[in-house]
Amino acid sequence: MGLHDRNKRGFKRLLKSFFYASQGFRYVVKHEQNMQIHLLVATVMIITAYFLNFPIYHWVLLLLVIAGMFALEIMNTAIERTVDLVTEEYHPLAKRAKDIAAAAVFVYCLFAVIIGCFLFIPAIMNWL
Numbered sequence: 001m002g003l004h005d006r007n008k009r010g011f012k013r014l015l016k017s018f019f020y021a022s023q024g025f026r027y028v029v030k031h032e033q034n035m036q037i038h039l040l041v042a043t044v045m046i047i048t049a050y051f052l053n054f055p056i057y058h059w060v061l062l063l064l065v066i067a068g069m070f071a072l073e074i075m076n077t078a079i080e081r082t083v084d085l086v087t088e089e090y091h092p093l094a095k096r097a098k099d100i101a102a103a104a105v106f107v108y109c110l111f112a113v114i115i116g117c118f119l120f121i122p123a124i125m126n127w128l
């Protein structure tokens, strides 16, 4: 969307936003190794959940956790790039901003693993 049509509304603008968002998504997948790992882990989790016959509420939780992980990683990349735009030089505040954004991903990841254990361990035990 060009700067001049920021105030425009309508379906075309909506389509353009989806297009630009997909460009952002593709960029993160292509350039961020962590995102590639999240995608791989999410695919394995989804396939495993399918074979373990997860009930609907487990699926809802699993998909929420995966979506949150993706969204946080994407936001983290956006923050990294914004900091790089402000300064490519070493700056303690740049370090703070990047480390704090990374911490958000880390905390979420930690809780995602705990939730994953609650979902998968009983289902695997049951299957065994």
Ligand SMILES: Nc1ncnc2c1ncn2[C@@H]1O[C@H](COP(=O)(O)OP(=O)(O)OP(=O)(O)O)[C@@H](O)[C@H]1O
Residues within 6 Å of the ligand: 032, 080, 087, 088, 089, 090, 091, 092, 094, 095, 096, 098, 099
């Ligand atoms: N401009 C900067 N000033 C100070 N510290 C920085 C700066 N850029 C990155 N760092 C710090 O250097 C460390 C290593 O950063 P890293 O290799 O992950 O690069 P990044 O730019 O944060 O991420 P990416 O490699 O995904 O672009 C982190 O602690 C980060 O906060």
